[in-house]
Amino acid sequence: MKHKYSFSFNEGDGKNKKLLGGKGANLCEMTQLGLNVPPGFVITTQTCINYLEFRVLPVDLMEEVRLQIQKLETLTGKYFGGSSDPLLVSVRSGSAVSMPGMMDTILNLGLNKTTLAALIELTDDSRFAYDAYRRFIQLFGKVALGIDDEKFDKHFEAVKRNAGIKADVALSSDHLQEISELFLNVVYEETARPFPEDVYDQLEIAIKAVFNSWEGRRALDYRKEFHITPDIANGTAVNIVTMVFGNMGDDCATGVGFTRNPATGENEMYGEYLVNAQGEDVVAGIRTPKPVQEMRKEMPEQYRQLQELRNKLEAHYQEVQDYEYTIERGVLYCLQTRNGKMNAVAMVKSSIDMVTEGLINKSQALLRINPEVLEQLLHPQLQPNHHVKPIAQGLPASPGAACGICVFDADSAVRMAKADNDVILLREETKPEDIHGFFAAQGILTSRGGKTSHAAVVARGMGKACVAGAEDIKVDVHKRQAIVGDIHIKEGDLITLDGSTGNIYLGRIPTVAAVFSEELKTLLAWADSTARLRVHANVDTPETARLAASYGAKGIGLCRTERMFNASDRLPLVVDMILARNTEEREAALAKLFPIQRDDFQQLFEAMSPNSVTVRLLDPPMHEFLPHEHQLLEEIEVLKQYLTTVKGMQVTLDTLKNHTELPAPFDQLSVELILKAIAKKEMMLIKVMELYEVNPMLGHRGVRLGMSYPEIYKMQIRSVLEAAARCLKQRLPIEPEIMVPQVITAQELKKVKQYVDEIRIEVEEQYRLKLNFKFGTMIETVRACTRADKLAEIAHFFSFGTNDLTQAVFSFSREDAENKFLPLYEESGLLEDNPFETLDILGLGKLMKMAIELGRSQRPDLKIGICGEHGGHPRSIRFCHNIGLDYVSCSAPRIPVARLAAAHAKLLEDKPL
Ligand code: ADP
Ligand code: MG
Ligand code: MG
Numbered sequence: 053m054k055h056k057y058s059f060s061f062n063e064g065d066g067k068n069k070k071l072l073g074g075k076g077a078n079l080c081e082m083t084q085l086g087l088n089v090p091p092g093f094v095i096t097t098q099t100c101i102n103y104l105e106f107r108v109l110p111v112d113l114m115e116e117v118r119l120q121i122q123k124l125e126t127l128t129g130k131y132f133g134g135s136s137d138p139l140l141v142s143v144r145s146g147s148a149v150s151m152p153g154m155m156d157t158i159l160n161l162g163l164n165k166t167t168l169a170a171l172i173e174l175t176d177d178s179r180f181a182y183d184a185y186r187r188f189i190q191l192f193g194k195v196a197l198g199i200d201d202e203k204f205d206k207h208f209e210a211v212k213r214n215a216g217i218k219a220d221v222a223l224s225s226d227h228l229q230e231i232s233e234l235f236l237n238v239v240y241e242e243t244a245r246p247f248p249e250d251v252y253d254q255l256e257i258a259i260k261a262v263f264n265s266w267e268g269r270r271a272l273d274y275r276k277e278f279h280i281t282p283d284i285a286n287g288t289a290v291n292i293v294t295m296v297f298g299n300m301g302d303d304c305a306t307g308v309g310f311t312r313n314p315a316t317g318e319n320e321m322y323g324e325y326l327v328n329a330q331g332e333d334v335v336a337g338i339r340t341p342k343p344v345q346e347m348r349k350e351m352p353e354q355y356r357q358l359q360e361l362r363n364k365l366e367a368h369y370q371e372v373q374d375y376e377y378t379i380e381r382g383v384l385y386c387l388q389t390r391n392g393k394m395n396a397v398a399m400v401k402s403s404i405d406m407v408t409e410g411l412i413n414k415s416q417a418l419l420r421i422n423p424e425v426l427e428q429l430l431h432p433q434l435q436p437n438h439h440v441k442p443i444a445q446g447l448p449a450s451p452g453a454a455c456g457i458c459v460f461d462a463d464s465a466v467r468m469a470k471a472d473n474d475v476i477l478l479r480e481e482t483k484p485e486d487i488h489g490f491f492a493a494q495g496i497l498t499s500r501g502g503k504t505s506h507a508a509v510v511a512r513g514m515g516k517a518c519v520a521g522a523e524d525i526k527v528d529v530h531k532r533q534a535i536v537g538d539i540h541i542k543e544g545d546l547i548t549l550d551g552s553t554g555n556i557y558l559g560r561i562p563t564v565a566a567v568f569s570e571e572l573k574t575l576l577a578w579a580d581s582t583a584r585l586r587v588h589a590n591v592d593t594p595e596t597a598r599l600a601a602s603y604g605a606k607g608i609g610l611c612r613t614e615r616m617f618n619a620s621d622r623l624p625l626v627v628d629m630i631l632a633r634n635t636e637e638r639e640a641a642l643a644k645l646f647p648i649q650r651d652d653f654q655q656l657f658e659a660m661s662p663n664s665v666t667v668r669l670l671d672p673p674m675h676e677f678l679p680h681e682h683q684l685l686e687e688i689e690v691l692k693q694y695l696t697t698v699k700g701m702q703v704t705l706d707t708l709k710n711h712t713e714l715p716a717p718f719d720q721l722s723v724e725l726i727l728k729a730i731a732k733k734e735m736m737l738i739k740v741m742e743l744y745e746v747n748p749m750l751g752h753r754g755v756r757l758g759m760s761y762p763e764i765y766k767m768q769i770r771s772v773l774e775a776a777a778r779c780l781k782q783r784l785p786i787e788p789e790i791m792v793p794q795v796i797t798a799q800e801l802k803k804v805k806q807y808v809d810e811i812r813i814e815v816e817e818q819y820r821l822k823l824n825f826k827f828g829t830m831i832e833t834v835r836a837c838t839r840a841d842k843l844a845e846i847a848h849f850f851s852f853g854t855n856d857l858t859q860a861v862f863s864f865s866r867e868d869a870e871n872k873f874l875p876l877y878e879e880s881g882l883l884e885d886n887p888f889e890t891l892d893i894l895g896l897g898k899l900m901k902m903a904i905e906l907g908r909s910q911r912p913d914l915k916i917g918i919c920g921e922h923g924g925h926p927r928s929i930r931f932c933h934n935i936g937l938d939y940v941s942c943s944a945p946r947i948p949v950a951r952l953a954a955a956h957a958k959l960l961e962d963k964p965l
Contacts, residue, residue, distance in 0.1 A: 057113050058120055060093040071096050073289030075146030078389050085368060087361065087386050091127040092293035093120040097147060100263045100287035107264075114256055120292070121255075128294055133251035137174055138167035140184070140295040142331075143258040145265060148285035150390050151274050156195040156265065156484075158258050159330060160188035160295055164249045180300050182228035187330060189235040189247060192254065196261035199242045207234040220339065221328060255292075262290045270484050276879075277491060296385045298378040299330045305351065305379040306331050308504045309344060309358070311366045314374070314394040314512065315451060315503075315552075317401025319409075321345065321359065324502045331378065331387070334504065340521055341502045357384040365389055370412050371420060372402055395451055395512055396421075396428040397569070404571045414578050415959050421575075423926045423953040428452065429572060430603075430945050432563035434550050442555035444536045446497070446522030449508035451552035453563045454495025454517035457544050460529050462489025464543070469493070476547055478534055480527045482507040490514060495549040497556060499525040499534075517551035525556070568602065576604055576951050583954035585933050588664070588941035590919055592616060594652070597659035600944040604951055607663035607787070608656065609851065609941020610919035613768060614672050616652050617645075626677050631739055635763060642767040649768060653775035653788075662785035666851065666919075666941075667772050668830065669765050669804070671793040673753040675743040684737045688730060695726045749856075749865065754794020758804055765804060769811050777819035788825040791851060796835040798842040805846055826915070832856040837899045840906035844914050850907055851941070852900060854920030854928075858887050861896045888921065891928035893965065901935050917941055926953035930965055933957030 059065075059080065064072050066081025076094035083089045095117070103109055121132050121139070130139035140162040163171070163185050171181040186208075193199040211231050217223060223231075239247045248254050265271060266288045274280070298306030309323025324341035326334050327350070334341050347355045358377065361384065365373040374392040378385050394402065403417040412420070431452040456474030459465045462485070465477045469492035477493040479486065481500045490496060490510055495517035498507045502521055511518030526535045532543040539558065541547065548557040588609030589600035593616070597608060617626045625645050632638035656665050679687075702723070745751035758765035769790060776788045792804050808827055816823055829836070829843055832853030836843060840850070859866055864874075866888050877883040891897065907914045917939040922928035924942030929950060932940055934957070942950050 055110070055112075056096075057099045057110065057116050058093050058095045060120060060123055061089060061091065064094055069148045070286070071098060071289075073097055073146035073291070074148060074150050074390055075144060075388055076289045076291050079291060079293070081368075082386055082389060085364070087364065088384060090294040090296050090385050090387070091124050092141070092291060093124070095259065095290040095292070097285075097287035097289045100266055100289065103260070103263045104267060104287070109256070109260065113259075114252070117255065117259075117292075118252070124292075124294055130294075132162055133164070133167060135166050135170050138162060138170045140167070140171075141255075142291075142293045142295055143255070143262060144291040144293060145262045145288045146291055147266070147288040149280055150393075151271065151280075156191070157332070158188070158191045158195050158261075159332070160184045161192065161254050161258055162251045162295075163188045164251060164254075167251070175300065177300065179223075179225035179228060180297070182225055182232050183223075183299055184297070184330070186228055186232040186235055187332075189232060189239065191332075192247075192258065193235065193239050193242070195265075196257045197239065197243055199238065203238050203242060204235055207231060207238065259290050262288060270487055273487055277487075293387070296378045296380045296383075296387075297330070298326075298380065299328055300381060302328055303351075303379075303382050304328055305347075305354070306334055306377070307341070307344065307347075307379075308334055308374070308376050309362065310392050310394075311362050311373045311375070312392070312394075312398070312402050312405075314372070314392055314398050315448060317394065317398035317405065319402070319405055321362065324504055331376065334502070340500065340523070341504075351379070351382075354379050354382065354384055361386055366411065370406075370416065372398075393509065393512055396425040397451065399425060400429070400569070400571045400575050404574055415582070417575070418579055418582060418952065418955050419959055421952060423949045423956060426572075426948040426952055427945055429569070429948065430566055433552070433566050434548070435562040435564050438561050440557050440559070440561055443539055443558050444522050444524045444556045446499075446519040446525075446554045446556065447503050447508070448550075448552050448554040449503050449505075449520040450496075450511040450516060450518035452495075452517040453548065453550050453552075453561070454493075455546065455548040455560045455563070456494045458534070458541055458547055459489075459493075459543055460527065460532050460534075462486040462492075465489035465492040476549060478525075478527060478541070478547075479507070480529070481505060482510070490516065495519075495551065497522060497525075497547075497549055499523060499527050511551075517549050519549050519551055519554050519556055522554070522556055572948065576948060579951045579955035580604070583933075583951070583958050585929065585937060585954040585957060586939040587947055587950045587954060588666075588917065588919075588939050589947060590923070590941050590943050594655035594659050596944055597656050597665075600947060601659060601663075603944055603947040605660075605663075605944070605947050607939070607941075608660055608665040609917055609923070609939060610791075611656060611665060611667045613649070613667060613670055614676075616649065617670075617677060622648060623677065627736070629764070630674050630677060630743075631735055638761065639763055642763055646767050646771055649771035650775050650778075653772050654778050657775060657779045657786040657788060658784060660786075661779070662787065664787035664789055664826075666789040666791050666828075666849075667768075668791045668793055669755075669768050670757055671754050673743070673745060673748045673751055674757070675740055675745070675748065678736055678740050678743070681737065681740050681744075684733055684740060688733045688737070691726055691730045691733065695723065695730070698723055698726060749859070755792050755800045755804065756794065758792070758807075759800065762807060766807050766811060769804075769808050770815065773808075773811055773815045773823060773825070774819075776823055776825060777815055777821060780821055780823070781819065789828060789849065790825065791828050791830055791849075793830045793853070794832060794856070795829045795843065796833050797839065798846060801829055801843060801846045828915070830919070831900075831903055832860070832920075834860050834899065837903040838906075840903040841910040844907040844910035847907075847914070848911075849915035849917070850903065852903075852916070852918040852920060852937075854891060854896065854918055854922045855888070857899070857920070858892065858896055861892065861899060862887060890925060891920075891922040891931055893928075893931050897931060897935070904935060904937075915939075924950050926950075926956065927965070929953040930957040930960065934961060934965065 061080050061083035064080030066077050069077045072094045130137045132139040140160050142159045144157040172178045190204045211227055236247050298304045305325050305327045306329050307325025312319050313322045321344050323344040326341045372392040373389045376388040399421045406412045407417045434453045456476040458478050459475050465475050468475045474494045476495045477489045478497045481498050496507050496511045498520045499522050505520050508520045524536050534541040546560050548561040586606045588607040589605035590610040591597045591600050592612050629641035779786045826848040828847040828849035830853040831850045916937050919941040923940040924946030
């Protein structure tokens with residue numbers, strides 16, 4: 053059979069988004085559902101890939117396109133390039149995943165001198181015809197011929213200025229004719245060729261341009277940022293759609309809508325429209341559109357049709373839809389639908405609502421939310437009673453608060469962000485070419501455009517705060533300033549945005565953490581009852597433990613005791629412990645640390661009661677608690693200078709003493725103090741040099757410290773056990789666990805277990821009770837994986853420390869890898885992902901599986917979890933579920949993400965990862 057390059061909307065398979073692109077597949081599906089879609093056809097993504105290989109169209113493609121156009125001619129009764137009723141089409145891109153604004157659409161293709169005249173005669177509306185014509189020339193010029201918008205815009209603005217006109221709709225037919233001619237000249241000047249008159253030439257050029265845009269810089273950037281690989285989307289389809297006109301008069305309109313409010317999730321009509329306008333006008337934010345509610349009064353019958361369309365779309369797709377439509381002379385056409393991109397608040401609310409409405413079930417409600425977005429819900433909000441007056445207000449386009457310095461273009465945003473600034477990108481309106489600025493900015497502010505403008509849609513997708521259409525702000529990119537009333541905002545000035553209210557403030561306003569909504573609690577409760585994996589938290593303080601518990605953590609999977617050591621009241625004691633010259637001195641210092649640690653653990657147990665708390669014994673090399681050598685040298689130098697000064701002062705004061713009543717501010721004591729300080733710093737310096745290691749991460753750390761300085765581990769063990777005893781005395785249900793880091797051999801574990809057993813007896817006697825706790829090990833060395841059965845003879849539980857284990861498996865040092873070669877490895881496909889972010893399933897995963905098998909062969913009820921950063925990463929969580937882990941542990945802000953991901957893991961366990 054001959055290769056098929058295209059499908060008409062009534063034959064294409066609406067489920068095959070890979071082949072037809074999302075837009076094309078949905079146009080087919082809607083057509084076949086009986087919704088009013090203008091006739092059209094889709095050229096497949098496969099054709100795009102064929103074309104891109106050699107940048108030539110398949111020989112017989114245009115032949116097939118001609119046949120498809122003939123079908124459209126039959127369906128519409130119009131003729132492509134015809135001198136009476138001409139067929140005009142739009143040429144639209146669309147790949148398997150929607151990429152807002154990534155590839156441009158050409159409208160009104162098929163206009164030339166002949167068809168223009170025919171259109172004027174047919175509609176008896178030369179204004180309309182010239183309006184369509186000038187749009188076509190500019191879009192074709194820009195998208196297909198690569199001519200800058202600015203080249204056209206300057207003529208457009210000049211004609212408006214000369215005529216003293218503000219709004220585009222006020223332009224007369226003559227103005228638009230003049231503009232069209234100026235535009236034709238622009239094309240001639242810029243390409244040294246006349247504008248193509250042959251309509252099939254136009255079509256062919258346009259098809260190629262859409263194909264080429266797949267490899268344009270913007271598209272490549274976007275795919276890279278969002279990890280869109282060829283198996284997700286490969287090539288763009290081209291949709292050729294009969295034009296319908298929203299700009300034929302006041303019974304015409306064009307609009308975009310969401311089936312629910314994408315900012316709140318509320319089940320209500322939502323969207324914006326413009327009377328007498330063509331598609332791009334709403335999306336580009338050139339005129340500020342009206343909320344759809346106004347259509348109810350202005351065009352009641354069309355409003356009713358729109359409601360019907362909305363209900364049909366949701367009922368069919370069982371998902372919130374983002375749709376585009378045009379009303380031509382009172383008739384509603386649907387031009388596009390796709391799953392709506394909403395912020396996390398709206399996703400959660402609509403999930404709960406749609407289950408209540410009976411539209412979807414709980415599993416669907418969980419699965420439709422990408423776990424990652426839940427982190428947005430923990431984004432800061434402006435402090436409620438800040439009493440700062442906004443300087444302006446725009447539309448609340450994407451919620452969350454953001455504060456940063458103002459920049460006026462995307463490149464500056466990137467530059468300033470690189471220099472460690474929080475930035476707010478402030479522009480009149482944004483375009484797809486600003487995308488890198490979005491990545492760099494904390495928030496986006498525009499002075500024009502609506503809630504469905506480019507800025508709003510993209511910011512929402514990224515979960516960044518955005519205020520759009522703040523019309524009181526006059527942006528002057530050239531002067532790099534914006535003016536609101538008499539306030540001048542210059543580049544580098546601090547401003548704060550509230551994407552939930554649309555308010556804009558000068559300066560910085562404090563923010564507070566977001567509250568956990570009832571809806572989120574419900575959703576996550578569904579997730580918990582679906583999931584098999586439990587979610588624990590990596591936290592070290594009672595405050596963060598309480599926070600984690602409020603986010604739904606079912607335990608602490610990793611408490612790093614060294615974090616407690618770093619608090620300012622403990623560090624001096626820790627330093628004393630390290631500087632100790634012998635065991636007695638060390639024990640004296642440890643005795644002071646002991647009650648502090650015990651109280652810490654007690655508070656942690658209380659915060660997490662009745663759930664488990666896994667305390668890891670000291671892990672980092674000791675020199676981490678001491679200052680750096682160069683810092684010490686500097687401090688000693690400063691102290692010595694100070695000593696000289698003090699001594700000099702004393703001599704002076706001594707001389708003066710007999711002559712005046714001056715009090716002596718410096719006495720012998722201060723000299724002594726300085727001398728003491730110098731002595732201490734010098735001791736530290738000696739210790740720092742003694743502790744120096746070539747490769748500290750592979751050096752004297754973890755359980756190795758416990759072997760060389762048993763008294764440190766013993767103090768920690770006693771703290772844990774006494775804290776537990778104190779809780780038990782209060783009848784508080786707790787589940788303490790002691791975990792040993794960096795273990796390579798069962799002998800190490802046995803030794804620590806001995807300490808534990810000895811101390812246990814002492815504490816049980818002292819408190820007259822029986823302790824109940826678990827003893828276990830981290831699995832973070834390769835040897836531990838290979839010897840897991842032996843370790844499981846002693847350990848009740850394993851916790852995979854995948855940060856260190858990844859370094860060990862790859863023989864990478866994380867910092868060096870990420871700073872030096874990993875970006876290259878990822879970019880060139882040598883590695884698919886950064887293994888420190890996404891668990892390396894193929895390599896490290898294999899080792900994990902082996903450790904689990906060995907461990908459970910020895911101890912079938914061995915409890916196994918993960919506490920590396922991967923424990924909060926959805927894909928890694930799915931893997932952990934599949935290999936039979938009991939829990940994942942992650943940082944507090946990742947807990948909601950992990951809870952939902954754990955439910956996904958269960959629901960998707962039969963699907964390939
Ligand atoms: P995007 O991917 O940027 O949404 P679209 O292909 O949807 O681009 O087109 C841009 C605008 O042009 C949209 O508002 C769309 O509704 C409008 N449009 C596209 N095709 C037609 C058509 N055949 N008739 C009328 N308007 C159209
Ligand atoms: Mg577009
Ligand atoms: Mg669209």
